[in-house]
Amino acid sequence: xxxxxxxxxxxxxxxxxxxxxxxxxxxxxxxxxxxxxxxxxxxxxxxxxxxxxxxxxxxxxxxxxxxxxxxxxxxxxxxxxxxxxxxxxxxxxxxxxxxxxxxxx
Amino acid sequence: xxxxxxxxxxxxxxxxxxxxxxxxxxxxxxxxxxxxxxxxxxxxxxxxxxxxxxxxxxxxxxxxxxxxxxxxxxxxxxxxxxxxxxxxxxxxxxxxxxxxxxxxxxxxxxxxxx
Numbered sequence: 057x058x059x060x061x062x063x064x065x066x067x068x069x070x071x072x073x074x075x076x077x078x079x080x081x082x083x084x085x086x087x088x089x090x091x092x093x094x095x096x097x098x099x100x101x102x103x104x105x106x107x108x109x110x111x112x113x114x115x116x117x118x119x120x121x122x123x124x125x126x127x128x129x130x131x132x133x134x135x136x137x138x139x140x141x142x143x144x145x146x147x148x149x150x151x152x153x154x155x156x157x158x159x160x161x
Numbered sequence: 162x163x164x165x166x167x168x169x170x171x172x173x174x175x176x177x178x179x180x181x182x183x184x185x186x187x188x189x190x191x192x193x194x195x196x197x198x199x200x201x202x203x204x205x206x207x208x209x210x211x212x213x214x215x216x217x218x219x220x221x222x223x224x225x226x227x228x229x230x231x232x233x234x235x236x237x238x239x240x241x242x243x244x245x246x247x248x249x250x251x252x253x254x255x256x257x258x259x260x261x262x263x264x265x266x267x268x269x270x271x272x273x274x275x
Contacts, residue, residue: 060203088262099165099252099266100204143203148262149194149217151203 058083062152069159077129077155079144089127090145134159165267173273181239182270186255193236196252243274
């Protein structure tokens with residue numbers, strides 16, 4: 057059975073304090089690892105897709121990386137507006153619970 | 162706005178009533194997905210369509226839930242005889258079936274069953 061696990065469940069950072077979010081997956085036949093951002097009361101907003109181990113993608117303060125068993129979302133010098141929940145999904149149908157990120161000014 | 166739209170955005174109903182939600186996908190997308198999300202959890206897959214065909218349905222989807230996509234464009238999700246446990250955010254997403262299959266989500270319909 058496909059499984060996606062994210063850690064930590066919640067993360068509080070000071071503005072400018074860099075950190076990483078983890079997404080571990082066990083799926084049969086990965087066809088992409090997807091990262092989203094979700095604000096309260098809204099649908100997930102697409103951030104990145106990674107397809108093969110070693111692949112990296114960047115967007116502003118965010119960088120996503122992929123290995124054969126997990127993906128990381130690195131947040132460099134975060135700002136309060138980066139506060140949101142970040143769910144990941146594998147095979148596009150199986151989502152993790154997300155990491156709730158709070159960036160304090 | 163050419164994104165995914167959902168209607169209504171909020172629905173309050175009494176236990177035992179039937180409700181129907183509508184989703185209009187991005188017009189070029191041939192796949193349409195339905196998810197349910199409760200507080201603190203990620204989206205939980207319910208079902209998806211490719212054009213008019215319903216290709217996959219979650220084992221968690223009870224017989225009270227039915228979805229249609231009659232002309233391969235918009236879709237409806239109906240819940241019959243609602244229960245309090247059906248209270249959740251119902252999300253719709255759409256994608257192409259090739260070239261990455263990245264899903265784009267709508268704003269969701271929040272259902273509260275009293």
